[in-house]
Amino acid sequence: MTEGRPLRADARRNRERVLAAAREAFAAEGISVPLDEIARRAGVGPGTVYRHFPTKEALFHAAIVDNIERLTDYARELATAADPVHAFFGFLDHWVAEGAVKRDLAEAIGSDHALELSSPVKGMLDSIETLLHRAQRSGGVRPDIDLDDLLRALKGTFLVTHIPTITDAQRRRTFAIVFDGLRVR
Amino acid sequence: MTEGRPLRADARRNRERVLAAAREAFAAEGISVPLDEIARRAGVGPGTVYRHFPTKEALFHAAIVDNIERLTDYARELATAADPVHAFFGFLDHWVAEGAVKRDLAEAIGSDHALELSSPVKGMLDSIETLLHRAQRSGGVRPDIDLDDLLRALKGTFLVTHIPTITDAQRRRTFAIVFDGLRVR
Amino acid sequence: MTEGRPLRADARRNRERVLAAAREAFAAEGISVPLDEIARRAGVGPGTVYRHFPTKEALFHAAIVDNIERLTDYARELATAADPVHAFFGFLDHWVAEGAVKRDLAEAIGSDHALELSSPVKGMLDSIETLLHRAQRSGGVRPDIDLDDLLRALKGTFLVTHIPTITDAQRRRTFAIVFDGLRVR
Amino acid sequence: MTEGRPLRADARRNRERVLAAAREAFAAEGISVPLDEIARRAGVGPGTVYRHFPTKEALFHAAIVDNIERLTDYARELATAADPVHAFFGFLDHWVAEGAVKRDLAEAIGSDHALELSSPVKGMLDSIETLLHRAQRSGGVRPDIDLDDLLRALKGTFLVTHIPTITDAQRRRTFAIVFDGLRVR
DNA sequence: GATGAATGAGCATTCATTCAT
DNA sequence: AATGAATGAATGCTCATTCAT
Numbered sequence A, B, C, D: 001m002t003e004g005r006p007l008r009a010d011a012r013r014n015r016e017r018v019l020a021a022a023r024e025a026f027a028a029e030g031i032s033v034p035l036d037e038i039a040r041r042a043g044v045g046p047g048t049v050y051r052h053f054p055t056k057e058a059l060f061h062a063a064i065v066d067n068i069e070r071l072t073d074y075a076r077e078l079a080t081a082a083d084p085v086h087a088f089f090g091f092l093d094h095w096v097a098e099g100a101v102k103r104d105l106a107e108a109i110g111s112d113h114a115l116e117l118s119s120p121v122k123g124m125l126d127s128i129e130t131l132l133h134r135a136q137r138s139g140g141v142r143p144d145i146d147l148d149d150l151l152r153a154l155k156g157t158f159l160v161t162h163i164p165t166i167t168d169a170q171r172r173r174t175f176a177i178v179f180d181g182l183r184v185r
Numbered sequence E: 001g002a003t004g005a006a007t008g009a010g011c012a013t014t015c016a017t018t019c020a021t
Numbered sequence F: 001a002a003t004g005a006a007t008g009a010a011t012g013c014t015c016a017t018t019c020a021t
Helices: A009-032 A035-042 A046-052 A056-078 A084-097 A103-108 A119-137 A147-160 A168-182 B007-032 B035-042 B046-052 B056-078 B084-100 B103-108 B119-137 B147-161 B168-182 C009-032 C035-042 C046-052 C056-078 C084-097 C103-108 C119-137 C147-160 C168-182 D009-032 D035-042 D046-052 D056-078 D084-100 D103-108 D119-137 D147-161 D168-182
Strands: none
Touching: A009 A035, A009 A046, A009 A056, A009 A103, A035 A046, A035 A056, A056 A084, A056 A103, A056 A119, A084 A119, A084 A168, A103 A147, A119 A147, A147 A168, A147 B147, A147 B168, A168 B147, A168 B168, B007 B035, B007 B046, B007 B056, B035 B046, B035 B056, B056 B084, B056 B119, B084 B119, B084 B168, B119 B147, B147 B168, C009 C035, C009 C046, C009 C056, C009 C103, C035 C046, C035 C056, C056 C084, C056 C103, C056 C119, C084 C119, C084 C168, C103 C147, C119 C147, C147 C168, C147 D147, C147 D168, C168 D147, C168 D168, D009 D035, D009 D046, D009 D056, D035 D046, D035 D056, D056 D084, D056 D119, D084 D119, D084 D168, D119 D147, D147 D168
16 A cells, blocks of 8 residues: 555556556557457456446547557647647657557547547647648648548558558658658648 | 259359449448348348358458459550559549549458459559559659558558548548659659 | 248248247246347247347237237227127226236336337227227226226236236236226216 | 344444435336445445345345335324224325335335245234225225235336326326225225 | 358446455 | 455347258
């Protein structure tokens, strides 16, 4: 008992184990992983998963929210950078390099799910939009696209670059096509 | 038995009907369409589908290959066009506009399946590669990418642009990013 | 009523086995019997049940529709009887005696389910209403109640008289209270 | 165990809170209310419920018995009333109007459970039986029924009149059928 | 060859009950 | 004594695949 946390020690441990299993499973296979499989990997019963997360979608959300928040923080740091174009592409590079290029995040952004409207995702999208608009106003990014278009293009590239056999060079080249396509000509 | 018609013709007609139904269903809803639904649309029993295709995946591939052959024909026509860059982007426009922008093809290309190594696919890839190389040699398309990179980028864009709520303008803008990203700067 | 095209022999046999198992189970325990249990008793897989009946509620409906139709036939016969009061109570006696005093039928009538609106049930309710109205107009049945009130009172009595330990005399006395309560004083 | 020893003050308080929550919940929704929900409403953990009541059914019975005792008190008051028929129907009116017309009591009386044999229930049945017998002897209530018949008829009416959509007028009319059926003709 | 009936593992989710804290 | 976390068997329903007709 080192802390006076509201969650009991064993509960927190299980919650973390479930989240870890969910993160790994969702990152590798997307939201289609059976919840029972996640429970099994976490070494708990399915009921325990539901004790911590009311629906499978809520678990999915929780599994990626950390990643999203870290990305949002980074986007906010860059929002006041001197060079908006450099900041915009810096964020994209970060996103790709950071390891966030997972099936889970790809499936989360731009989907029709309620997830998109959740506060953390909304926060991330807002900060990305800021970066996009600044870069567009400075003339470095094509002005004919909006946030949705950007997310769609990125999501597609995330999806296709998340296969086990891909090399770093291939991933880099695939993103290069999209990134260059975002610049003004 | 009582007719003079050879059974072979019956079988082939059924095979074609199954393929047609599969093409339509997969194009509209992706690989998740129940096989029973395809059988129903084809006017045959599910057992008949299995007579011609050992698994659902095999049917999916067969449905794709058919599409691929038509694309290959078009690519071959363009392979000798006067303007290689115009031919290359003309093929892509065709692919996108013609109706090949379907969930099925998007789900098939660039996957890990044996599909890619099949003879028809090899044929299509060869002819697309020809178009790509000619366009690259003529200086209109970026030289740092290979066929795989091109397919990956297209596949991602196909995937994200095949949702029911998307508008034509959104689809056009999303592909514009990728197409412009393919050009030399 | 054409049921559609004739089922294959094995299919019809299984359909009957499922229906028989469903009738028995629903009659004894009401609609809460697990569908898998009915499948097990019928010696088939749950998928087979769903092949014949799209939902559990549809199976429930099918299981009691025979009973309902026989009751409706009887009610229609009595609709033109010389003595409306005798006809009305004759129908109720028949209902009770016939063996229709089962949990299933009790749960079916007067519930909020879509079942009530189904054609066979609607037919039965219509013919019962006819008997009720005629008996009321002839002065033998209390005029202050409508079909719903009648069904409610009957349903309650059905429910409480469907326990294994009840004797015929007890069942008769319980219904006597309700039946006498239906008469004008 | 030490049956006679009083519970600790906090234990008894918890027991009462659980009972109060159970009474309210069972009355509103019947025995299907999740035990966790009752614990939550009582402000205790589910484990605490199990400390006081070995099973959910035992809790249900305990909640009922409490109600029953209050009814018994009222029945005893009426046992010496001047007009036995008025007393009998006065008790029934009380039962119906007082709020005892709840799912819980309806589900409990006349069931096969050990509940009926418990001392408090025996007490209530005795006092109701007294009211019934006195009313029968005075000639106002039909002599051909016994206590069980009365309880069964009431239980059925309770069950069918405890649905959310029912109106007061409908409930009144349904009970009127049974009450009038109890009178001598 | 064709049919379509049957299979049964699998899915997300609930909840009475147990037990470690 | 109390807590509340964990359990896991169930539930209604789907669908790729097999197999009797």
